[in-house]
Amino acid sequence: MPQAAGRTRGAAARSGPIRHCPGASHPMPLHYRTIPVTPFEQNASLVWCEATREAAVIDPGGDLPRLLVAVDGLGLELTQIWLTHAHIDHAGGAGELARTRDLPIVGPQRGDQYWIETLPQQSRMFGFPAAEPFTPTRWLEDGDEVGVGECSLQVRHCPGHTAGHVVFHSQQAQRCFVGDVLFAGSIGRTDLHGGDFDTLIASITQRLWPMGDETVFIPGHGPESTFGRERRFNPFLQGS
Numbered sequence: 001m002p003q004a005a006g007r008t009r010g011a012a013a014r015s016g017p018i019r020h021c022p023g024a025s026h027p028m029p030l031h032y033r034t035i036p037v038t039p040f041e042q043n044a045s046l047v048w049c050e051a052t053r054e055a056a057v058i059d060p061g062g063d064l065p066r067l068l069v070a071v072d073g074l075g076l077e078l079t080q081i082w083l084t085h086a087h088i089d090h091a092g093g094a095g096e097l098a099r100t101r102d103l104p105i106v107g108p109q110r111g112d113q114y115w116i117e118t119l120p121q122q123s124r125m126f127g128f129p130a131a132e133p134f135t136p137t138r139w140l141e142d143g144d145e146v147g148v149g150e151c152s153l154q155v156r157h158c159p160g161h162t163a164g165h166v167v168f169h170s171q172q173a174q175r176c177f178v179g180d181v182l183f184a185g186s187i188g189r190t191d192l193h194g195g196d197f198d199t200l201i202a203s204i205t206q207r208l209w210p211m212g213d214e215t216v217f218i219p220g221h222g223p224e225s226t227f228g229r230e231r232r233f234n235p236f237l238q239g240s
């Protein structure tokens with residue numbers, strides 16, 4: 001369940017550029033590729049460490065064969081599943097992928113227990129393949145860290161779209177995977193269970209903006225943008 005008005009659709013698969021860490025003599029090891037999945041065109045992202053080729057998939061909502069073809073094509077070893085939140089288009093494939101590949105599920109925060117328990121109903125309601133139930137191997141909390149290979153990302157708890165929504169931030173790469181908290185030109189919807197508009201705006205302004213205007217964010221739907229651009233032009237956030 002994506003976002004409020006102004007939804008942007010039709011994003012093609014994108015890949016993160018190889019960038020050089022300021023002041024460092026070696027390329028940044030964190031890479032990613034975003035692959036839209038499910039009828040909601042949810043942006044699943046493969047995140048990997050260039051040094052070890054170990055990868056995590058963020059929000060495998062469905063279309064698992066497509067994701068696994070990308071994993072194999074990039075020569076990666078998929079070792080983890082990370083979830084921003086447990087709406088069906090983000091978490092619908094997590095249970096099956098964890099079972100068939102023997103992978104841990106990391107996240108979201110416990111506030112999303114309701115959405116995990118109702119995945120079967122969500123599948124029926126939105127015409128998705130039946131989602132396999134799961135219990136996260138590890139719940140996440142604000143300030144936690146997740147790691148893949150030699151790369152680590154910081155976890156921020158950003159409730160408002162769902163109560164247990166988290167984002168994954170790489171300060172070194174200046175990238176943040178924000179799920180359905182924020183979109184280019186829009187914000188996540190707040191009319192579903194556990195949603196709250198003021199809480200969402202506080203999550204964005206107090207937990208995302210301090211990551212810096214230059215930070216590129218990868219939303220759960222639609223194209224990438226920067227926090228600075230959204231602060232200036234997003235109609236929900238202008239002047240924030």
Ligand SMILES: [Zn+2]
Nearest residue numbers: 001002087180
């Ligand atoms: Zn959602």
